[in-house]
Amino acid sequence: MESDDWGSIRIPDLAAKNRLMDLGLLSVHDPFSKFDTLESADDLEALFSVLNQFNDEKGNSPVITANIVVGNPDFQKIKYSDFSEYYFEAFTQTYQNLSVGVDPFSVMQKGIDEGLFFPQYHAREHLNVSTWMQLLQSGDEAFRKAFESGCFSIDYKARGNRRNNLMAAYDYNTVEDLSFIRRSISEGLALFEQHFQFKSITTIAPCYVWDAAIEDIFLENGVAVFQGSRFQNTPQPNSSDFKKIFHYNGEKVKEKVYLSRNGLFEPSINQNIHWVDKAMESIATAFAWNKPAVIGTHRLNYVGSLVPENRDRNLRTLAQLLTQVLQKWPDxxxxxSAELADLYQ
Known part of the structure; x- marks a missing residue:
């Protein structure tokens, strides 16, 4: 199970969510705007409690490969610079700023020690920083209002923007943008190692957006395994579209290895889908072809600060899925994902 976005702010709190929705800056129909927020200690404890109920025949619990965003914008410093400079803070600092009670990082460490939670590198920040700073510096009203609420993840449907927001950290058009990304990856990987005391073996690009130049930067930093979906979104200069590149599980290109998600468990995305049946079908197909099942399941399914009942419902559904998996495939x-990559390598 690969799960993205841990550590990122996304929606700071319920008050900010309601304010930005009232202003029309967030869509009430977007699941990420409705549910996704910084994980709390309670969120992590609730997830680990479910995972701890199950074991495979070797005694291993189900493990979430948690792709970590290791930094967030430092809104205060950026404001004090009058938007002239970008500053970021480590995700652990964001925990201290926004969390109440138990430190989420201490709970996360417990989950790591118990083999329930395995961090890997997502990005330094889940944000296209260059474009965001240009908008702030130009005085863009929408992004300035969102900034005052500690949020950057509002809708942005502008001509020339290849997505409807600024969440694709590695979407770029200029050499200067790529230079910024290069520095962010190097600094982000160092920050990851500083906090977790081991190097990330794999990575996944935010929004599945990256190109060969981004891969080269990761290779220079010792990361050669790329998680993703079936399709890689490659930025095209002076184009409003991405080029789609297909990847399959275990694909090798020279020293690079690709892991491709061949199933989903995303109950927050569409609550009209029977996600246990859908995931079971995907797993059965993978196993029928003697392939591993790699299930994509984003953080928004497991955090409850914005809508607690959504988290609780999804955890019950996750327990149902794991129960059925072990019943159908006891072996x-x-x-x-690092262990899977090692098998392929």
């Missing part, structure tokens, strides 16, 4: 093995 199933639970592994993290």
């Amino acid at each position: 199933v093995e639970f592994v993290n």
